[in-house]
Amino acid sequence: MRLRVPDVDDADFVGDVKVADDGVRLVLAGSADSAASAGFRELVEGLHRELRERGARVVVVDMYAVDRMVAACFRELVAWVGRVQELPPAQRYQIRVRSNPAIEWQRNGLAALACFDTDIVVIEAA
Amino acid sequence: MEPSEQLVEQFRSLALERVERVEAAWTQVLGTLDDDASKLVHREIHTLKAESRIVSFVDVNMVCHKLEDLLEVARARGYAVDDDFDLAVTMALRFIAMLVKKRVAAHATAIDLPGFVRHIDAILKRHEHGRSRSGSVPPALRMVSGARMSSALRDQVGPPAVDAFIEYAVARGPRRDRLRTSWHALRDLVGIQRAVVSVAQLDKHRHSGQALARELGKQVELAFDIATAEVTAEVLHAIDVATLHLVRNAIDHGIAPGGTGTIRVRGALRDDLFTLVVEDNGRGIDFARVRARAAELGLLPPGDVAHERLIDVMCHPGFSTRSEANEVSGRGVGLDAVRGLAVDLGGSVGARSESGRGTTWTVTIPVPEIAVAGTAIRAPGLRFPVVLGDAWRPLERPNQPTAVLDLAVALGLAPSNSISSHVWTFSDGRLEIGLLSGEHPRAVQVRRLVGTPPGSLAEVCTLDSVEGLLLGAALAKLIA
Numbered sequence: 001m002r003l004r005v006p007d008v009d010d011a012d013f014v015g016d017v018k019v020a021d022d023g024v025r026l027v028l029a030g031s032a033d034s035a036a037s038a039g040f041r042e043l044v045e046g047l048h049r050e051l052r053e054r055g056a057r058v059v060v061v062d063m064y065a066v067d068r069m070v071a072a073c074f075r076e077l078v079a080w081v082g083r084v085q086e087l088p089p090a091q092r093y094q095i096r097v098r099s100n101p102a103i104e105w106q107r108n109g110l111a112a113l114a115c116f117d118t119d120i121v122v123i124e125a126a
Numbered sequence: 127m128e129p130s131e132q133l134v135e136q137f138r139s140l141a142l143e144r145v146e147r148v149e150a151a152w153t154q155v156l157g158t159l160d161d162d163a164s165k166l167v168h169r170e171i172h173t174l175k176a177e178s179r180i181v182s183f184v185d186v187n188m189v190c191h192k193l194e195d196l197l198e199v200a201r202a203r204g205y206a207v208d209d210d211f212d213l214a215v216t217m218a219l220r221f222i223a224m225l226v227k228k229r230v231a232a233h234a235t236a237i238d239l240p241g242f243v244r245h246i247d248a249i250l251k252r253h254e255h256g257r258s259r260s261g262s263v264p265p266a267l268r269m270v271s272g273a274r275m276s277s278a279l280r281d282q283v284g285p286p287a288v289d290a291f292i293e294y295a296v297a298r299g300p301r302r303d304r305l306r307t308s309w310h311a312l313r314d315l316v317g318i319q320r321a322v323v324s325v326a327q328l329d330k331h332r333h334s335g336q337a338l339a340r341e342l343g344k345q346v347e348l349a350f351d352i353a354t355a356e357v358t359a360e361v362l363h364a365i366d367v368a369t370l371h372l373v374r375n376a377i378d379h380g381i382a383p384g385g386t387g388t389i390r391v392r393g394a395l396r397d398d399l400f401t402l403v404v405e406d407n408g409r410g411i412d413f414a415r416v417r418a419r420a421a422e423l424g425l426l427p428p429g430d431v432a433h434e435r436l437i438d439v440m441c442h443p444g445f446s447t448r449s450e451a452n453e454v455s456g457r458g459v460g461l462d463a464v465r466g467l468a469v470d471l472g473g474s475v476g477a478r479s480e481s482g483r484g485t486t487w488t489v490t491i492p493v494p495e496i497a498v499a500g501t502a503i504r505a506p507g508l509r510f511p512v513v514l515g516d517a518w519r520p521l522e523r524p525n526q527p528t529a530v531l532d533l534a535v536a537l538g539l540a541p542s543n544s545i546s547s548h549v550w551t552f553s554d555g556r557l558e559i560g561l562l563s564g565e566h567p568r569a570v571q572v573r574r575l576v577g578t579p580p581g582s583l584a585e586v587c588t589l590d591s592v593e594g595l596l597l598g599a600a601l602a603k604l605i606a
Contacts, residue, residue, distance in 0.1 A: 012509055031298075031509050033509070033592065034590070034592065035504070065299075067297075067298045067299060067302050068209065068302070068509075069209075069213075070209055070212070070213070070592070071209070071212040071213045071215075071216035071217075074213050074216065074217070075216055075220065078217065078220045079220075082224065085224075100299070102299065102300040102303070103299060103300060103302075103303060104210070104303045104306075105209065105210055105213065108210060108213075108214075108245065108248070108249070109210070109213050109217070111241070111245060112214070112217050112241075112242060112245040113217070114238065114241070115221070115237065115238035115239070115241040115242035115245065116220075116221065116224060116237065116242075117236050117237060118236040118237075118238050118241075119236040120236075
């Protein structure tokens with residue numbers, strides 16, 4: 001399955017959802033500016049539905065190649081954590097974020113994201 | 127005593143509404159610098175902080191407090207904040223919303239409040255240098271620093287700063303972070319620092335003026351009527367200094383010892399010119415004394431001189447009619463400072479006075495155009511907004527354009543390899559240029575951030591708080 005976040009025509013921000021035997025993996029890359037937020041919301045909402053249906057226990061979000069993410073897009077990540085929090089404990093899944101500590105916004109922003117729920121969000125430095 | 131369940135529920139509902147209002151207003155402040163939206167943001171968070179204490183939501187109170195610190199830094203920077211700062215404010219608001227809601231959730235959560243507060247503290251520390259150490263200085267004045275460049279030097283550094291922005295904006299990965307540091311250093315040096323002049327900014331002079339009048343045994347009524355206006359930090363600084371000295375002079379020299387009087391301070395921005403008027407109904411300027419003192423100091427030849435010339439002499443460095451300085455005046459510094467700052471910014475100072483009827487000082491300062499209209503496009507290959515200044519208008523029924531430009535190439539970058547952009551035609555009244563854009567051109571208003579001399583291809587602007595390029599009339603040179 002491949003989902004592309006609608007953005008400018010040069011596909012500045014893309015998201016690939018890969019489903020394999022070892023689980024579901026969302027690979028994001030590029031620069032997520034405000035024009036990408038609506039598409040990103042659709043992608044995250046769709047993925048959340050998919051994960052619930054599959055009864056997934058974990059999803060890996062690879063953000064290693066995300067150079068930039070504006071607040072409007074980041075809000076969608078926070079909302080995603082909120083949706084998982086609202087699930088009954090047995091249905092919750094973990095969001096394991098593969099980060100790139102060399103990129104400043106990731107160092108700061110993703111560490112703060114984990115503070116929303118340390119059981120649900122786990123940040124792993126690639 | 128524990129707050130009642132009803133009170134807590136009411137708080138939750140109101141708090142979430144407040145957070146939503148603040149989120150909308152925050153976006154508006156960053157995009158348009160709307161003064162009312164700015165006030166709403168600060169007021170709502172302050173109220174939420176107070177309400178959270180009443181219902182013992184200590185965690186909400188703590189994050190509100192940190193958020194207030196962030197908002198204060200943003201205000202001090204004229205809301206010219208970067209992505210990371212915007213992200214921190216957004217996350218703090220979402221964190222508050224989560225804390226407000228969490229107690230209704232049936233499940234236990236693992237919220238790391240200390241970790242989040244540490245994150246906010248780290249952001250505040252990084253932006254600390256932009257804050258004042260003195261609480262008495264109005265926020266917008268905190269941006270003015272001695273390290274700022276002269277306008278001539280700024281003109282020289284502007285074009286390379288624009289190049290640095292382009293390099294940073296198209297870079298990826300760790301290189302982008304490195305270039306961002308350089309770009310931000312340049313931006314802080316040469317960028318147009320926005321500020322807002324308002325009654326609130328100048329009210330301290332009303333208070334200190336009243337204190338001075340009491341000290342001198344005078345009864346003075348001070349009335350301020352300042353229309354809120356967006357200016358640059360330098361202009362605000364000049365207005366602030368002018369208000370300080372002209373109010374003090376009016377109290378010290380204008381109002382007679384033991385007497386009563388009224389001082390009115392008016393200010394407004396009209397046609398890119400800010401006019402400050404300080405008017406008193408006191409004794410008026412003793413021109414004979416000014417003339418005699420000027421002759422004594424060798425500044426004027428003996429004999430009759432026009433009042434305008436005498437006003438000019440009064441603003442001369444070191445000029446005072448007093449032979450000895452007291453704690454309030456007499457050093458000949460005040461009016462010199464007022465005129466010096468105004469003239470440096472291309473403005474002027476004048477006065478008219480009538481014996482026994484009072485004096486009116488008028489300071490006029492041109493305000494550089496900050497908000498400009500334009501047309502935004504999404505140029506392929508460029509990861510930032512591109513706005514054509516109002517010299518260029520999109521054509522609904524274009525002819526064959528003179529040339530079609532790939533802006534990425536025009537800016538010295540790799541071709542965009544766009545496959546789905548359309549060509550939109552723009553005209554400056556003489557030429558028709560075709561530009562590739564991934565979306566329909568739209569009319570926008572941007573704020574200038576780093577200016578360049580006339581004839582430059584581009585300057586840096588912000589569109590809805592996102593940094594981008596503003597292309598001017600010189601775009602025509604690319605196809606001429």
